[in-house]
Amino acid sequence: MNQIAPTLNSAKSSTGIADRLYRRIRGIRGWLLGLIVIVWSLPTFGLLVSSFRSRDDQRSTGWWEVVGGVDRLTLDNYRTVLGSTSSAKIKDSLVNSFAIAIPATIIPIAMAAAAAYAFAWIDFKGRKWLFIATVSLLAIPLQVALIPLLQLFVSGAHLSLPFTSKTVTLIPNFDLAGSTTAVWLTHAGFALPFAIFLLHNYIASLPKDLFEAARIDGADHVTIFWRLVLPLSVPVLAAFAIFQFLWTWNDYLVANTLVGSNPDAMPTTIRIANLAGDFGRNENLLPAAGFAQAFVPLLVFFLLQRYFVRGLLAGSVKG
Amino acid sequence: MGKVWSTLLTVAIAVSVTGALWVAANLAFNQVRVEWRRFVAIAYGAMGFLLGILVAGNRVTVHSQAGFLAFVWLPSLLAVVFAVVGVAINLSNSPRLKRAIGIGSGVGIGVLLGLLVREQYQPALSVGPLLGWTIGGALVVAAINNLRKRNPISGALVGGAIGAIFGGWGSAQLGSGTIVESILAMTIPAMLMGARVGLSSTPDSIGKARIDRRSRVVIFLGPALFFISIALVIPAIRTFYLSLLDARSKKFVKLDNYLETVKAKASWDSTKWTDMFTSRLFYMGIIALAVAVVVGVIAKKRTGRAVEIGNSTVAPLVVGVLLVLFAAFTSFRGTIVNNLWWVVTVVFFSTGLGLAIAVLADGAKHEKLAKSLIFMPLAISLVGASIIWRFMYVPRDATIEQTGVMNAVWVGLGRLSTGSGLPTIIGTVVIGVVLLGLVVVFGRALAKRAWARAALPGIGTALVGWFFVRYTGIIGAGVGGFQVKADGSIVPQAIGFFQEAPFNNVWLMVILIWIQAGFAMVIFSAAIKGVPTEILEAARVDGGTPSQIFWRITLPQIATTIGVVVTTLIVLVMKVFDIVKVVTNGNFGTQVLANDMYFQAFQSGNTGRGAALAIILFVSVLPVMIFNIRRMQSES
Numbered sequence: 001m002n003q004i005a006p007t008l009n010s011a012k013s014s015t016g017i018a019d020r021l022y023r024r025i026r027g028i029r030g031w032l033l034g035l036i037v038i039v040w041s042l043p044t045f046g047l048l049v050s051s052f053r054s055r056d057d058q059r060s061t062g063w064w065e066v067v068g069g070v071d072r073l074t075l076d077n078y079r080t081v082l083g084s085t086s087s088a089k090i091k092d093s094l095v096n097s098f099a100i101a102i103p104a105t106i107i108p109i110a111m112a113a114a115a116a117y118a119f120a121w122i123d124f125k126g127r128k129w130l131f132i133a134t135v136s137l138l139a140i141p142l143q144v145a146l147i148p149l150l151q152l153f154v155s156g157a158h159l160s161l162p163f164t165s166k167t168v169t170l171i172p173n174f175d176l177a178g179s180t181t182a183v184w185l186t187h188a189g190f191a192l193p194f195a196i197f198l199l200h201n202y203i204a205s206l207p208k209d210l211f212e213a214a215r216i217d218g219a220d221h222v223t224i225f226w227r228l229v230l231p232l233s234v235p236v237l238a239a240f241a242i243f244q245f246l247w248t249w250n251d252y253l254v255a256n257t258l259v260g261s262n263p264d265a266m267p268t269t270i271r272i273a274n275l276a277g278d279f280g281r282n283e284n285l286l287p288a289a290g291f292a293q294a295f296v297p298l299l300v301f302f303l304l305q306r307y308f309v310r311g312l313l314a315g316s317v318k319g
Numbered sequence: 320m321g322k323v324w325s326t327l328l329t330v331a332i333a334v335s336v337t338g339a340l341w342v343a344a345n346l347a348f349n350q351v352r353v354e355w356r357r358f359v360a361i362a363y364g365a366m367g368f369l370l371g372i373l374v375a376g377n378r379v380t381v382h383s384q385a386g387f388l389a390f391v392w393l394p395s396l397l398a399v400v401f402a403v404v405g406v407a408i409n410l411s412n413s414p415r416l417k418r419a420i421g422i423g424s425g426v427g428i429g430v431l432l433g434l435l436v437r438e439q440y441q442p443a444l445s446v447g448p449l450l451g452w453t454i455g456g457a458l459v460v461a462a463i464n465n466l467r468k469r470n471p472i473s474g475a476l477v478g479g480a481i482g483a484i485f486g487g488w489g490s491a492q493l494g495s496g497t498i499v500e501s502i503l504a505m506t507i508p509a510m511l512m513g514a515r516v517g518l519s520s521t522p523d524s525i526g527k528a529r530i531d532r533r534s535r536v537v538i539f540l541g542p543a544l545f546f547i548s549i550a551l552v553i554p555a556i557r558t559f560y561l562s563l564l565d566a567r568s569k570k571f572v573k574l575d576n577y578l579e580t581v582k583a584k585a586s587w588d589s590t591k592w593t594d595m596f597t598s599r600l601f602y603m604g605i606i607a608l609a610v611a612v613v614v615g616v617i618a619k620k621r622t623g624r625a626v627e628i629g630n631s632t633v634a635p636l637v638v639g640v641l642l643v644l645f646a647a648f649t650s651f652r653g654t655i656v657n658n659l660w661w662v663v664t665v666v667f668f669s670t671g672l673g674l675a676i677a678v679l680a681d682g683a684k685h686e687k688l689a690k691s692l693i694f695m696p697l698a699i700s701l702v703g704a705s706i707i708w709r710f711m712y713v714p715r716d717a718t719i720e721q722t723g724v725m726n727a728v729w730v731g732l733g734r735l736s737t738g739s740g741l742p743t744i745i746g747t748v749v750i751g752v753v754l755l756g757l758v759v760v761f762g763r764a765l766a767k768r769a770w771a772r773a774a775l776p777g778i779g780t781a782l783v784g785w786f787f788v789r790y791t792g793i794i795g796a797g798v799g800g801f802q803v804k805a806d807g808s809i810v811p812q813a814i815g816f817f818q819e820a821p822f823n824n825v826w827l828m829v830i831l832i833w834i835q836a837g838f839a840m841v842i843f844s845a846a847i848k849g850v851p852t853e854i855l856e857a858a859r860v861d862g863g864t865p866s867q868i869f870w871r872i873t874l875p876q877i878a879t880t881i882g883v884v885v886t887t888l889i890v891l892v893m894k895v896f897d898i899v900k901v902v903t904n905g906n907f908g909t910q911v912l913a914n915d916m917y918f919q920a921f922q923s924g925n926t927g928r929g930a931a932l933a934i935i936l937f938v939s940v941l942p943v944m945i946f947n948i949r950r951m952q953s954e955s
Contacts, residue, residue, distance in 0.1 A: 033679045040693045043707045062722045099326040111543040118539035139944035143933040147920050148554035161489050169377050189550020221535045222345050250700030252897045269702045273901045290706045294699045301698035
């Protein structure tokens, strides 16, 4: 539509009424869009303003009355929230969020890239079926795996031998329950089917000649993967990385299940949800805490929007 | 900041250890072609190490209880022994010598392990089971190998070894045997495995190439598939198993958990469903449907089709169906009903608003900025979004000022409506003008006998007219957040958006719509930009109006995308958790399946019910997911 607008304008300029009507419709559209944008940003904007208002101001008047007293805005809430003595402990939880989101992004990318390469360019028996089976796992909601995973992290994995009353320990209890490690391990596992699917689509579409030429030059799979496939896949790797980073940073369900009430491992989402839970007492800190939590995703969003959208478009299928 | 460093260190170690293991595996298998013997040493060593971990890790042997070093010596020892045995077998050329080395070292390792078995693990052997298991295992695996056209003898040896482990350790009473018995129980399987290893021959170059190729498949796929099976596949199967057991996973209860879940009043409460027929929503819906029928009949006469995408029947039809559905959802209550309500509402409004905004924004001034602002909520966590909206909805005591936007507007409207000053009059005038405009449009359509085109303005006139009548107090005392006291005085009254059932559900849904409309918009926007300009231009040259072009060309072109968005949203909304958990925790009649699952499994300790709810969730998204995955695969 963008490209044809000028031709349309010039075509209609000959007939005066139609031209005016068209412009008016365009005008209404613009106003309507503006209105929607305002309505859509209002909640976030309101919270942003609130986060700079003192406790008394927040309790007595609506945030829109800030117009009369811009000079009353204060950074106190942020100081309290990010201070190390604060009971909100947002600072610690930010570290925990990074401790979850970074490995939960890097490790599945590495594994999925290797697997996607194998599915795309290594010939083996049953390749197609294995790939379909892997991708089909996208259909499993997180909830279905959570109970056994919590049990795994609490007590390890033990196999009862059939027809006997003996059990063999396959995975000992590493005492991971309530740690960030448990959370990122789980995220890494959950992310893999989607990551494999996404990366496979891209890697499989790389030109075949490239691989044949490399093969003729005597390169083995590791070399091809490391020197050729990974550098060429940077766009899709970045798209997935951003998607996965935001997903894990913003996750609440997995973290809440596996970290639970361990204050040393809580990521930001649990912290602010808990802060919201104790009604009244710290309510004035909630807006600032919310923005401290949302700062990283918003930064990623505004700086890397193109990759973000690409990852989102591709990630729209994730279960 | 010790925490930051220790965290970074953990992350770095985790990443580099994983990477190093992967590189090491590749280097090891590189030796297949370069130096076969080195590969054999590494491979056998690794197998010995794994066996050692399994034995020492289960605390079967002496000195494996306390500490890391005490645990690691046996795996290391076995790694060295296995490596030596492997190389020795490969060095020798005659089959007989190989067999001798294999059996001999098997016996040696067996005796060694048997001597190391802790007293409380020494098995009391009985000949019957030991022989039975060994022979049975040998026969089964030999038969399988025979069917697969492999050597049955090697199969028999492996099967016999596995059987001997079961017979010697599994079925025996542990702790009441002697050291001789444990040596026997270790030696028999070890000897059989040794004999099997002695049968192996050094592969020729084609065989080596095959090993090399297969090893890469395993190395490249292995980590991912291993992780997936531990984090996803096995837990999913186990969840299904747990859902058939009782609350504490002790007793098998068949499908009781599912039946209880479905039958519970909290899940499906139809005691007040007849309220539906007395609800205002229902009557409004019926009126809208009646309008749709009238318009449909007219449209049928004119164009031959009663309902067609983009014709005037669609709007009243959709409005009517939605209203009737809402009437049903507010009368039937319960977790399952809430989930359905969520799906219908969020999917419909997110898709509709997303499409509308995408069309509005397409080619508009500042398109990019507008789109990113609408899209922004998607970057914020659902928890954060819930907090943002909590401040929008917050109700305050009537005596103080409202600090939430929604209640400020609502209470303000009440003040305007029941007041008598200039603002009230201005309000009356504004609403009156809007009403007048709608009446004019409606009247013109009627006068032109364009019945179909009159439908939407008609509905609009009815709604705004009703609002006007209420606002001015012609019917009732006014509209907005206020309360008439017994003495006739009027005091403001805020809405407890999160407490007042059943519409608190809708206010929760608004949060998700606010987020997901941006998602739908971005996807639709990309799709609309992908509609070929030649087609649009051709339509314009043929004299198509913008609305005709949209309904007849753009919409069919992006139909697949609409399908993608709708299916994606159905799955996403079906699993809605964060918002409900954070805002109401399922109280005040807002419970949904995912939150109920969380509550049952992790808070009330009813593992069976929780697992059953998880499986129900899985089954309910399964058809949509199958559809989605099919489409994805046909696309790629």
